[in-house]
Amino acid sequence: MAPDATYYDEVRDNPEVIDPPKNEDMVEVSEQINDHTQLSAKANLADASSVRELLECPVCLNAMYPPIHQCSNGHTLCSGCKPRVHNRCPTCRHELGNIRCLALEKVAASLELPCKYQSFGCLGIYPYYCKLKHESQCMFRPYNCPYAGSECTVVGDISYLVSHLKDDHKVDMHSGSSFNHRYVKSNPHEVFSCFGQYFCLHFEAFQLGTSPVYIAFLRFMGDDSEAKSYSYSLEVGGYGRKITWQGVPRSIRDSHRKVRDSYDGLIIQRNMALFFSGGDRKELKLRVTGRIWKEQ
Incomplete structure (x- = not known):
């Protein structure tokens, strides 16, 4: 039936010849053996x-x-x-x-099979039942797009994702290890290039319990083992007051939501953010400064 x-919907070198064949019969046998080996x-x-x-x-x-x-x-x-x-x-x-x-x-x-990320550079061959675990940790596996606040399904290596962020998400690109920006919206995305690496700066509003707050944090475009080689600081303030944060950038292997929900960044209460913004305390005009450095 x-x-x-x-139901488908549901769910290397040539070998050295020491003694060449002496007669046609030996040649014929040799050819038969070679044919059999290839088959x-x-x-x-x-x-x-x-x-x-x-x-x-x-x-x-x-x-x-x-x-x-x-x-x-x-x-x-x-x-x-x-x-x-x-x-x-x-x-x-x-x-x-x-x-x-x-x-x-x-x-x-x-069975022994190649890693499914072979096209990304992994040359390993793994037993069938070990292959899945390797692939979940393979250093060549592609990265997910780090753009926050969207369900972007694009994956690729870092250089590809940098171009994708710039061209498709219109993310601001900067060079240098320090920054000084005034935020007038709660969800900007920025990418910084320094030390031959790329870092994503996120700033957004969210709920901490029942309190509206803002959070700013940095993510490293690479693996966690490399991210730990860097540190960063963030500072926000005004009118003689300031809040500072120092931390280690998280790898983009961790999703934006995971980092945000772990509160691993500079958290600013909304009333304090509006105070720093000045004016009538109704419009966000927040200046955030920061610096990235490589640990010795």
């Missing part, structure tokens, strides 16, 4: 590709990991998709039950 479409190599590659196809869930199309389920007819799917198809095989519609495909799980254990 054909699959039910609705074997191609067959092995084809076999590996076929096994990888077998390990692809027909519903979500992702690689399957134990427990791998199967129906009485031998069709398989991953454990995550089993409840999504209401315990019925998406291929033949038979009830799935609780049958595990132990043979396929053992075959998977014998």
